Amino acid sequence: MKNFIFSFLALLLPPTYMMGQAQAIKGKVVDSNGMGVPGAIISAPESRTSADADFDGNFTINAKVGETLKISMLGFDSVSVPATAGTMSITLKEAGDTALKEVVVIGYGTRKKVDNTTAISSIKAEEITKTKVINASQAIQGKAAGVQVISSDLPGSTPSVVIRGLGTALGGRNPLYIVDGMQTENINNINANDITSYEILKDASALAIYGTRAANGVIIITTKKGTGDKVSVEIESFGGVRQPLKKVKMAGSNKYAYYSNVALQSTTFSQDQPVNTDWFDEITRTGSYTQNNVSISGSSEHIKYFFSLGNYEEKAVLNGLDYGRTTFRNNNEYKISKKLTLNQTFSFTSANSSPKPLSAFTNAYKQSPIVPVYFPDGKYGVSRVGDNGFASETGSSFNNVGNPVAQLNFYDEQQKSVTLQGGLKLDYEILKGLKFTSQFNGEYYTWKQYNFNDTKNIWLAANPNKVDSDYAKEFPNANINLLTKGREDYFNWNLSNYLTYNKLFANIHDVEVTAGIETSVKGPRETLTIARKNVNPDSNYWALNDPNAGHGVEYARFCN
Template sequence: MKIKIFCLFFCLTIGQVALAQKKIEGVVTDKNSIPLPGASIIVKGTTTGVQTDFDGNFSLKAKNGEVIVVQYLGYATREVLITTETKYKIILQEEQNSLSEIVVVGYGTRKKAVLTSSVVSIKGEELANEPVLNATQALQGKAAGVQIIASDAPGQASKVIIRGLGTVLGNENPLYVVDGILTDNINNINTSDIATMNVLKDASALAIYGNRASNGVLIITTKKGKKGKIKLTFDTFTGARTILSNVKLANSNEFITYSNEAILRDLQRDGDPTNDNDKSDFILSGQPYNTNWLDAITRVGRVSNYNISASGGSEKIRGFFSAGFNKEEGILKGNDFSRLTLRSNIDYDLNSKLKFSNSINVQLANSVPKSFGAFTTAYKQSPIVPIRDENGAYGSSIGINNVGNPVKDLDFQDEKQRYFKVQGSFKVDYKILESLSYTSAFSIETEYARFHNFQDRLGSFLANNPSNSEQLYFNGNADREKTFLSVTHTNFYHWFIDNYLTYTKTFNEVHNVNATLGMSSEEDRSEFLSGSAVNVPTNNSLRYNLSTGDDNETRSSSGGFSPHKRLSSYFARVNYDYDNKYLLSASYRRDGSSQFKKGFKFGNFYAVSAGWVLTNEAFMKNSSFNKLKLRAGYGELGNQNVPLQIVTLSTGAGGFYPFGANQNLNQGTTISSTLAENLSWETTKELNFGAEFTLFDYKLSGEVDFYIKKTSNAILQIKLPDVFGIDPYLDHIGEIENKGIETTLNWQDEINENLKYNVGLNFALNKNKLTKVTNPYFNESIGGDLGNGQYTKRVRVDQPIGSFFLYDVIGIDDKGEFVYDDVNNNGITDEGDRKFMGSFIPKYNIGFNFGLNYRNFDLAVDTYTSLGAKVYNGKKAQRFGNENIEQSVFNNRWTSGRPSNTGSRAFNEVPLSSNYYLESADFFRINNITLGYTLKENTTNFFNRVRIYATAKNPLIIKKFSGFTPELPGGALGNAGIELGAYPTLRSFFIGINTSF
């Protein structure tokens, strides 16, 4: 009996100890071991709780077996079971539910869950985990409806097209907003400094930016300092780059065979009795050289990148500081680029109501440009021409063709470009009332650039041909300059001021109102000063100094400036939601621009949108959807970056007319142009329907959007009948339509503590065309010039912008000549036989992303697919005579002994622009494979986090195009979609390291 009583007493005692409260301590951090101050820790089922301090530490009393709930804004809630331990390190993961994200929109932020517009958000962390040289290229395949035409040229950004082209002659680029600074490009932004990139796609999101928003807006927010100890990070990567897809050209023997056959064809066409059986070597015979010109002008490209940053602060002041340096050696020999960026972001809490912040970014960049036309020259030059002959002189093709020596051209191209750019923003926030705040911001952007271009004209002449001499160069003109130097300085500045009120209030716990009212003023101006001198010494230390040239009589200078361009704007926006269920939004902006004529300076732009969160309805409580939101919006936007026109007057020879009683001859002035008085911005109207959803406990999320976007007053050319004597002029006479569907799906799951993965897929369909014109004298502009007298594009109703307009090769005749479709049945091949044959604009873009985390390993794979576009092989279509040809052209050519249905016989004449040179631009490419490993904590004494990774960029492409790359940026009527002087897509391999300490 005593034993039983003792056992009962022991059990009760142990139970009391287990149930007794004890003091526990801990720290709350993110996955990078950064403390999270202000995190909430509550004992589940009670009101007992605390917040973490400045260093993320906490202490409270709890019992064994109880659960503490840890919450922090932007991070997933975590529950921790209290055991016999007294110290805990709690790591929070960033919130995976996309609908809970805070999205940066114009002049404010909105929670994704109550957003009624189409916005794509990319986190800076996604950019930091892989080597990225320009931020826009990193967007490719990650944002539905955002087409990125990548460029791998050193220092150049990719072209961004959002929801298709809405202009023919205006600017096609989106507006960039960096920490509130409105700018035309982000080449000066260090990718490592980016916190988020938000792409505003539809009118309901864009209207707040008025007449600069019709091409879309990219809002970039850079990193800020957080409360806590100073955190230092250092990131670096280095790598090598080569051409992803080479073009096989004919070797010397194949070139000689082809060129002799072409010469024979010319002789036979001219009536020469020479026949195929009597063929001998006409001009070309066996040669000791077999030059690979592409190898001669290219090298393995090198990339090095270094970034260091420091962040941290107190309750009153927080800062982020960074320095980044990257250096690129392009694959084109001598083509180099380097850039240094410095950033300072500081936030001050002066008191509970007044806050001040500033952001300053500085870029210093040096560029040594080389003409991308060297790729075309290397393609065309004969392999029988040596790089240098046995005497060391540059090889010359005189007597063979008119193509230059690309190695010599690169060696003699001597240019230097230097850029100094500063962006600064200074913002004050004052809380007038608990629900009302006032913001005033002043921002400035200025850029200074210097361009040096030295030309050794005598040296280049002598290098062109070994038989050239100084005597031949001067040839009776003793004053002909030996060298020429031009130096140009440019200066651009842009400032603007924003003042606005923000009102946020909740009434009766269900009526949520957020309103913004403000005004903005800005101005920009540019100026340049240029000077030149001749006979500057060729010495490297003197050749860039104008004063070292001949006397002042041979020097020249010029300068100028653009008129001040001012913009004054008023804007307003109201967001309302009832119990996070019924959503309404309306925005308005009135822009006044000094660049337009009186009466057309001001424009009104607006948008309205609505949303319905169905999963907040009672009838959806048992639904399988975690979140389901429907939204719709309509708005009108503008594009102020359009071509302007002035009336021109001409005088001169032949401009004398009889006038007066005696009919004396007087010099007159001819007016040969006119303009439309109403020329101003282009207006885009857009209707958007969308849905957002999450399923399976937030594991599957997605968005679907359908849009119709119309530019209702596109600027096009008018050509009056010749009797009027008026040149073509511009007017608002066109309507351009883009309509499409965008779909995004993301699946993420955590198998266990060691294994997590995510899969993403996005798809975009866009159909583009010029739907109508309103003037009978519409001039169908042509473009896509090949530099050989041929054009490739035309603008016409019911066709996409930038459509190819070509002759149709329908076969090869019994003489090996192209047979063209005689569309107009007049028996000859003329302009009436051209047809529209597709556009460089793709119809479908597909991105696929995969990520995997297993223990300390991480893997990311991104792919990109483009379908439905066409590309014109401009290099292949530029043959004038005895230029090289692709090996496939040689293999497929027609000969009398081997007739071909796909290739013509060898020829030397300029070919007509036809579909023979038009190819499919469809391609599938692996954009990125990155494998990383993060060392365990405390592996090193100095670093608290070390991640090592290896990356393959563009390791594989599957394409139909026979040229270097199907991605060819440019203007709609320019070289977009035409491979001519284009930079190839590169394959890159990098190794890198991310550290923090």
């Protein structure tokens, strides 16, 4: 009996063992019409083997029964199926329908990409997010043929985008930006993470509806909307550092003293200098930046919603040069009825910056290394040489270059701007193929700035051997300081109403007709600048309507 059981188990073991071994799996790959797909790639990741389908779509691959096979072919959607012992039949679905239905935004509507005959470059969200960018304009760089993007490392600066050459002397070269239907001057206020697509219109036929405003090209930007049937939360955070790629190698203080003495044919400077200042290092730091984004989106049968919040902070390489930007966006789509749809967009952007004079770099390379940043008594170093051949608070001046560190420390300016953009779009299907659209968009921008020029202390820093009374004697009628405050704001809006008729005849003739009117108003740009002299040095008491009558207004300018 034991021998019988052993023999029975021995008969069962070989099939079980064989199921775990690779064997020849045969099959055929066909399309949705049952035709063989030659060249289809069949891969078995677990067995690390692959095979190609022959001219009729037939294939043979060494794989395990039950192992997942992956079948792919250009122009078809890839599929994954389990391997079976018998002859397999695998059907691939053509992916061409999706490509043919892809659309691009053109002016007042969209057009199938396959039907488009004008010069339009389209950049989708997948391409935008491949590389992390600080400004929305930088997302175009290197991704659209014939479009040049020239970026600056200055925080908060607007990259230069050139589409149709350098433009004209009066018309400039900046393109026209259309953001969700709103015409705007730049897109610094947009978080690149909120963008779905860029459509770059280049030739005359594509630009015709915008007239002369589009002489330098048009960039149409569409921002994100809610998708899916569940609430989706996305969080993104990244950061980085900045350092100069290459620095100019400067001479040390002893070499400077030697060559200066040779040039002057004297022994003015000592050959054993106690100070060796690297002015470039004194005015720079390792720059850093961080970007944090969070978005919430979703949709239901009657509403699609998208909320996003982003914050960007940057400390530039130049000491004290900082920039920050906070963005908020809300896009909603309401399906009011079967024929009526309402779209609403709103964005808020607040930006803060503390500019610094870039001429400090020039002064850093010009200033002598024998000059200290500070003298032992705490006063700023100046380019004067004493009898001992060292830099001194007194003595003869040997150049007209100021202290770059003092230049940055005394430069006190702050800027703040707020940009509001929003709009409503109503779509109503009058008849099948005939749609009426009414869209209103508005933009409001406000900017504030102050600059405090500490005139007296700047003079004393450049003349450490002087005191307050010396300034009063030398400049009896001069300002002690000067506070400049400025503000600027403007409001733009546009309203468009149009009808769109679209019909496909005989499955080959796709006709689309658009007719409508548009009103666009670019409001006056109001600028006010007021300078007040001799204000309280404490910034908590700064005000243009200073109650102290002795503090006169130096000048006031108003532009409309």
